[in-house]
Amino acid sequence: MGHYISHNLPPKPTWSFDQIPDLTGQVIIVTGSNTGIGKVVIEQLLKHNAKVYMAARNQEKAEAAIKELKEKTSGKEAIFLKLDLSDLTTIRLTMEEFLQLTIIQTQKGNHVLINNAGVAAPIDHVTAQGFDMQFGVSTLGHFYLTKLLLPILTSTAETTPTKQVRVVHVSSYAHHFFPKLDF
Ligand SMILES: NC(=O)c1ccc[n+]([C@@H]2O[C@H](COP(=O)([O-])OP(=O)(O)OC[C@H]3O[C@@H](n4cnc5c(N)ncnc54)[C@H](OP(=O)(O)O)[C@@H]3O)[C@@H](O)[C@H]2O)c1
Numbered sequence: 001m002g003h004y005i006s007h008n009l010p011p012k013p014t015w016s017f018d019q020i021p022d023l024t025g026q027v028i029i030v031t032g033s034n035t036g037i038g039k040v041v042i043e044q045l046l047k048h049n050a051k052v053y054m055a056a057r058n059q060e061k062a063e064a065a066i067k068e069l070k071e072k073t074s075g076k077e078a079i080f081l082k083l084d085l086s087d088l089t090t091i092r093l094t095m096e097e098f099l100q101l102t103i104i105q106t107q108k109g110n111h112v113l114i115n116n117a118g119v120a121a122p123i124d125h126v127t128a129q130g131f132d133m134q135f136g137v138s139t140l141g142h143f144y145l146t147k148l149l150l151p152i153l154t155s156t157a158e159t160t161p162t163k164q165v166r167v168v169h170v171s172s173y174a175h176h177f178f179p180k181l182d183f
Contacts, residue, residue, distance in 0.1 A: 017047075020044060020045075020048045021048070022048060022049055023045060023048040023049050023050035024049040025107075026050045026051065026112060027107050027109055027110050027111050027156075028045055028051070028052050028053070028111060028112040028114065029052075029081065029098065029112070029114065030045070030052065030054060030116055031056075031083060031114065031115055031116050031117040031142065031145070032055070032056060032085075032116050032117020032118065033056060033065075033114075033116060033117075034056040034061045034062045034065040035065065037170065038114070038117070038170075039069070042069060042078050043072055046069060046076040046077075046078060047076070049076075051079070051107050052078045052079070053079050053081045053098065054080055055081040055082075055083035055094065055117075056080065056117075057082070057084040057085070057086075059080060063080060065078075066079075066080060079101060079105065081097060081098055081101065082094060082097065083117075085117055085137040085138075085142065085145070086119075086127040086128060086133060086136055086137050087127065087128035087129070088127070088128070088140065088144055089128065091144050091145050091148065092148060094145065095145070095148040095149060098110075098149075099152070108156070108159070109155070110149055110152045110153055110156050111156055111166070112165065113145075113149055113153065113165075113167045114168045115142040115145070115167065116170040117137060117142070118134075118137060118138045118172075119134060119137050120134065121137075127140070127141075146167055153167065
């Protein structure tokens with residue numbers, strides 16, 4: 001019950017966007033960020049000078065969002081990275097494209113990966129490999145993307161003062177309703 005109340009009625013935040021430190025030199029990927037929470041996150045990361053990759057499945061939508069964010073951030077531009085989490089065979093290409101782009105952009109590393117994309121799909125929707133769409137996109141796709149990026153995340157960690165990088169999984173309080181899910 002305590003969990004339920006605190007997740008539905010969270011207290012006032014004790015932290016605000018203004019307190020985000022300068023992120024110059026940080027290379028950050030945000031998945032599913034052409035809209036919703038991910039787009040808000042990208043806006044703030046750009047405003048604090050991070051190099052940001054908008055990993056999204058639809059190039060047209062992503063480019064429109066990049067343009068909108070450019071206007072909101074006095075000219076800062078996120079970089080489009082094609083990512084379709086519903087087809088595991090394409091995710092390696094995403095990782096390879098990211099590595100290529102970091103060379104072109106002359107940035108080093110991957111400091112933060114924010115696994116944000118998600119879809120509330122009907123039960124009969126399945127991924128290209130036949131997994132439940134919601135689980136396939138949120139869990140399996142992100143697991144594989146993270147696994148493929150681990151070498152660059154690990155080598156980047158060696159270069160940071162704290163010897164750390166960060167992988168963030170955007171989740172939901174819904175998992176509190178199913179505490180005993182047995183995979
Ligand atoms: N908003 C809430 O109240 C809430 C509550 C609980 C959990 N969450 C979680 O928070 C995260 C963000 O939520 P949101 O409200 O910002 O969601 P949203 O507005 O629906 O945005 C979801 C994003 O995920 C992308 N996406 C969906 N399927 C994809 C795929 N196969 N490959 C790549 N990207 C894909 C969507 O792309 P398209 O634009 O192309 O569809 C969109 O950019 C999600 O993981 C969601 O489950 C949100």
